[in-house]
Amino acid sequence: MLTFDQKLKIVESFPELTRHNVSMNRVNFHYEESANDKKNVVYHLHPNGNGFVYAEYLNGYDTDHKGLINIRDFSDAELRTVIQKSIESLVSTSAEAPLVEEFEEERWINSEKQSLLLLNEEDLWNVYADQNLDGTFRSYNEARAYLEEEGFTRT
Numbered sequence: 001m002l003t004f005d006q007k008l009k010i011v012e013s014f015p016e017l018t019r020h021n022v023s024m025n026r027v028n029f030h031y032e033e034s035a036n037d038k039k040n041v042v043y044h045l046h047p048n049g050n051g052f053v054y055a056e057y058l059n060g061y062d063t064d065h066k067g068l069i070n071i072r073d074f075s076d077a078e079l080r081t082v083i084q085k086s087i088e089s090l091v092s093t094s095a096e097a098p099l100v101e102e103f104e105e106e107r108w109i110n111s112e113k114q115s116l117l118l119l120n121e122e123d124l125w126n127v128y129a130d131q132n133l134d135g136t137f138r139s140y141n142e143a144r145a146y147l148e149e150e151g152f153t154r155t
Contacts, residue, residue, distance in 0.1 A: 001049055001072065001073055002049065002074070002075070002076065002079065003049060004045070004046070004047045004048070004049055006076070007045060007049065007051065007071070007079060008027065008045065010076060010079050010080060010083070011027075011029050011042050011045065011079075011083065013080075014029075014041075014083060014084075014087065016031060016033065016087060017029040017030065017031055017041055017042070017083075017087070018030045018031075018032055022044065024046070025046070025047050026044045026045060026046045026047075026051075027042070027044075027045045028040055028042060028043055028044065028045070029041050029042035029045075031086075031087050031090050033090075033091070034090040034091075035090060035091060036090065038054060038056075038067075038090060039090075040054055041053060041054055041083060041086045041087055041090070042071075042083065043068060049072055050070070050071075050072045051070075051071050051072070052068040052069060052070055052071060053068065053069055053071050053079075053082050053083060053086050054067055054068055054086050054089075054090075055067060055068065055069045055082060055085070055086055055089075056089070056139050056141055057089040057139060057140065058082070058085050058086065058089060058140075059140055061082070063141050067139070067141065069082065105117055105118065105119050106118040106119075106154055106155075107154070107155045108127075108147045108152035108153065108154055108155065109152060109153065109155050110150070110151045110152045110153075111151060114129075115155075116128065116129055116134060116147065116152055117129075118143055118144075118147065120140070123138075124136050124137065124138065125137040125138070125139065125140050125142065125143035126143075127143060127146065127147065
């Protein structure tokens with residue numbers, strides 16, 4: 001596990017981020033040029049090594065209800081990658097879809113072999129059952145949570 005100072009050095013290597021000291025010796029880093037209301041990229045980086053990165057619009061990360069992922073056990077490379085992706089996701093304008101890993105479509109299947117298709121269309125995540133729209137979500141994580149709650153897994 002990286003120390004607080006090592007994580008701090010990595011985060012500070014991103015010149016587009018602005019440091020904000022908060023309570024209990026924690027540190028936040030904002031992306032002031034964010035295209036939306038979210039500016040926090042690194043949230044509550046603590047001297048004990050704990051901290052969070054905003055990843056609501058990123059594929060491949062398990063986020064909490066605020067769109068944050070815990071970076072306590074991240075390696076140097078993992079931390080640099082997720083910070084860069086987080087910044088990129090905040091660059092997009094409200095008229096664009098957030099920048100995420102590109103994919104044409106994702107197929108999800110349940111234990112009864114029923115399948116659903118997840119597509120990113122414009123700035124929404126749509127779930128289709130054959131040709132019928134089953135649900136529309138504001139973020140990939142919301143769509144993924146819905147599919148998992150319904151008993152589907154990604155194929």
